Amino acid sequence: METFSYRxxxxxxxxxxxxxxxxGLSILFLMATVWLxxxxxxxxxxxxxxxxxxxxxxxxxxxxxxxxxxxxxGPRHARFSDMWHPAAWWNAVRHLNLQAAPRFGHNTLASGVxxxxxxxxxxxxxxxxxxxxVEHSMGPFNVWFGDMAWLKEVFEExxxxxxxxxxxFVLVHIAALVWHERHDRTPLAQAMVSGYQYQLDSTKGDEHA
Incomplete structure (x- = not known):
């Protein structure tokens, strides 16, 4: 059976x-209230x-x-500066290449999204x-916009x-996680639970933590 070594x-x-x-949970529950x-x-x-x-x-x-x-x-990998890669984005568009180089942290191309x-x-x-x-006379903006019903379309659209x-985005994000886990053979989804990211070594051997 083939095994893989990870960093x-x-x-x-x-x-x-x-x-x-x-x-993530706020967005999902917000969507659920709209559907219901x-x-x-x-x-x-x-x-x-x-x-x-x-x-x-x-x-x-x-x-x-x-x-x-x-x-x-925040620390390095939480900062927006660590997600800013305009040169990589431009090269991806220019060469129609969506394969990002492996790195620890947010994916270079996905970080733009x-x-x-x-x-x-x-x-x-x-x-x-x-x-x-405007619609429910609630919230911090009620003082300024509570009686301006004409603003409904301005906010609503x-x-x-x-x-x-x-x-x-949610559907594509989940699909991309599943695809990358299978294609790259690395556990991605667990990173936001454990905090650890894994990369597949070029050499094969026993998997280690």
């Missing part, structure tokens, strides 16, 4: 992993779900602020707070567009 390194710190889990609300007509059930949606939105705002802060003040997602989450948080104020993009 491993502690890459993701506990704070980053907690923020990642917090934001469509099963209800106008009534108590729908109102309750939208109230939950707003509070989950607050949780996501906290998570986004925490990630932005940790992306500046992650940075874009953080930007979209920040916009979604702002537009969500705006909708909470980008909010819904980003929502659809995030659904696509």
């Amino acid at each position: 491993r390194q502690k890459v993701y710190d506990p704070v980053l992993r907690i923020i990642h889990a917090w934001n 609300s469509e099963l209800f007509g106008q009534g108590v059930g729908e109102k309750t779900l939208w109230q939950m949606h707003i509070y989950l939105g607050y949780a996501l705002v906290v998570g986004v602020v925490a990630r932005l802060t940790w992306g500046i003040a 992650y940075l874009l997602v953080y930007l979209l989450l920040a916009v979604m948080a702002v537009t969500g707070l705006g909708l909470a104020a 980008p909010h819904e567009a980003i929502y659809n993009l995030l659904i696509a």
Whole structure:
């Protein structure tokens, strides 16, 4: 039976992993409240779900602020500077090559997508707070926008567009994890639980930790 030798390194710190889990669960539960609300007509059930949606939105705002802060003040692999690789992105586009060189930390090419997602989450948080104020008279923006019903479309269109993009990102992100684990024969998904990343050695031998 063929065996493989791995190198491993502690890459993701506990704070980053907690923020990642917090934001991931917030996004999934936010999506769930939207899907479930469509099963209800106008009534108590729908109102309750939208109230939950707003509070989950607050949780996501906290998570986004925490990630932005940790992306500046956190350790090396948590920082946005460690995810900034414009030369690699340009080379990938110019040569139509999406195969990133192995490295410990965020994937060089995927990190560009992650940075874009953080930007979209920040916009979604702002537009969500705006909708909470305009439609439900809730949240910190209620003082400024609570009586401006005409702002609903201004906030709603980008909010819904980003929502659809995030659904696509979640599906592609999970599919990419599964594909890379099988193609590269390295455990990726566990990195945000254990903090360790593994790389396959070029030489074969017994697997070691």
